Amino acid sequence: MTAHIRFIPVTQINDPLTLSIGLSGGSGTGKTYTALLMARGIAETKTGKKGAPIGYVDTENRRALHYKSAFPEMVHFDMKAVDDAGNMIGFGPERWIEVIDAAEAAGLPVVILDSFSHAWEGVGGVLDLHAQTLDRITGGNDSLKNQRSQLAWADVKPRYRRLVDRIVRAKCDIIICTRAKPVMQDLKTKQNSRATKTRRKDVPWDPASDGDLMFEMTTMVILDPSAPGCPVHQIKVADQFKSLLDPRRPMGEDTGRAMAEWAKGQGDAQRQKAILDRGREEARKGIASLNEYWNTDEGRQNRPILRTIFDELKSIADRADEALLSDEKDNPFSDQMTDEDAAAADYAEEQAKETAE
Template sequence: MQFHQAQRKKAKLRLALTGPSGAGKTYGALVVAKGLGGKIAVIDTERGSASLYSDIVDFDVLELDPPYTPERFLEAMKAAEAAGYSTVILDSITHEWSGVGGCLEMNDALAKAKFKGNTWSAWNETTPRHRAFIDAILRSPMHVIATMRSKTETTQVEENGKKKVAKLGMKSEQRDGLEYEFTVVLDISHDGNIALASKDRTRLFADPVRLSAETGQLLLEWLESGKDPAQMMAEEVDMAIEAMRGCDNLGSLQGIFAGAWKRCDEVNKARLKAEYDQLKSALETKEQAA
């Protein structure tokens, strides 16, 4: 185990937009994608709703039909990656969870077919399939914007002697905890299409915002302001080589090399290995002479 200085890398966007039906999730996703720039792909499970906005944003669409299994979403994302899109919009990933053929239906079917109706046991097979879908979002070389339907939770409160309905917040129709996987989660309300951050690693959304192309530009600036990953890796290998050169025994040399090798990319492995082999040979010769 070896600690190294934390530095923020350049990254791709992982944005989730949640809200009730009609709040403007699709529109918001499209205008943010417009601000990010590049080619936009939309994987549409909402029966062509994205295409209603084709006059304000240029994009290509794949209208995904049931069953909404994780594998169907994975196949669509791979097609978007292969076609060279810069941003993919998943509208919406609620269907992967609770839609026709989604995880909930899939799990019930598995329980009946293989586990004598035991849905808890069936999750042992369903969860890895759902996890593969989430991992694909996290690993994608594209910016990913996902929309999720949500239900508004309300309660009755008394104010100035009068009873009124107050909103307690919104619960996304997806697996609990999914929001932790995204860089930013914005909840969109019916009231003026205003977005409020429920999670924000960028620290750009302290105040409510109306989504626009400028929002996408702002996010892109933040994403690009990190250090270049290739440069960071080269610098890390330089530090590892410098540390190896200071070793006076094989144990220390091998320990530093092993730690650096695990993190090293293919571009720098040859350089790291060549230096290690040379230093290892020199130390072996020194030990034999002693």
């Protein structure tokens, strides 16, 4: 029966959206400080109160407390791998679900999970659970592990998927910090030898997390040590956030505020997306058209937003020009003649003259 299903007009839906923001990077990239700044902007915008609480789940030996004087509104949870009695409890998916449940029960507007990499590669994390399950179903027989690895994943992955689902359904906003490790790149091409769900060919960092989670998030960026706090490598950034996440500018309180305003339905996201789409429309006509639009009054006014996707616009325009040249070359009715065609025409003319003589 479908009597309980009700479709609601969007004009009647006024609940704010929730944000899930992923910050990944190696040591020295500013993940913790950036997360706290963004969380402050989000919390104050959501509550309308200065000094609104920021939840912090700390798996890094209380590292966040280094910033307690700068962020007195932080409410801290020291998430250890052992319980108070010293028993190993690890960082399994169910513990993280309990943490999110507790954050919601406490009425926290935003919570930071740092480092969520423990859920993936820490003690009791997904990789550890997979290894334990594989040992159990193979009886420790190494020769069977390759062929039964997928069977072990079938036992572990549903537990992790429940955690991902809990993050997506969270009523509080969540900022997830994960570690990233450098990836060796070809010195000539600046490309990685092998791309995966979490490793793009053009990004020299590999996050210690799962690709399924990364692409469920509202926004996912990788920070670089050369520019701490700057969203240098943008793994998932929707158009409405392009102008907010400038790779040349560190993210901070204003970034959090703007994202929270968007979530409340009061941001400027739709207008900015229209500007980006307008730029792409001109770029599809080629470099000349893009350059002409860039120098119009409208283009000048929109340049600050268009610059956030400048490389993308140039790439689109270059491909458009290449396609146009290819079409003209293959067009038998084109007025432009290739060198080979000209040589063939000259030869035919010479032959005609000789025949006439």
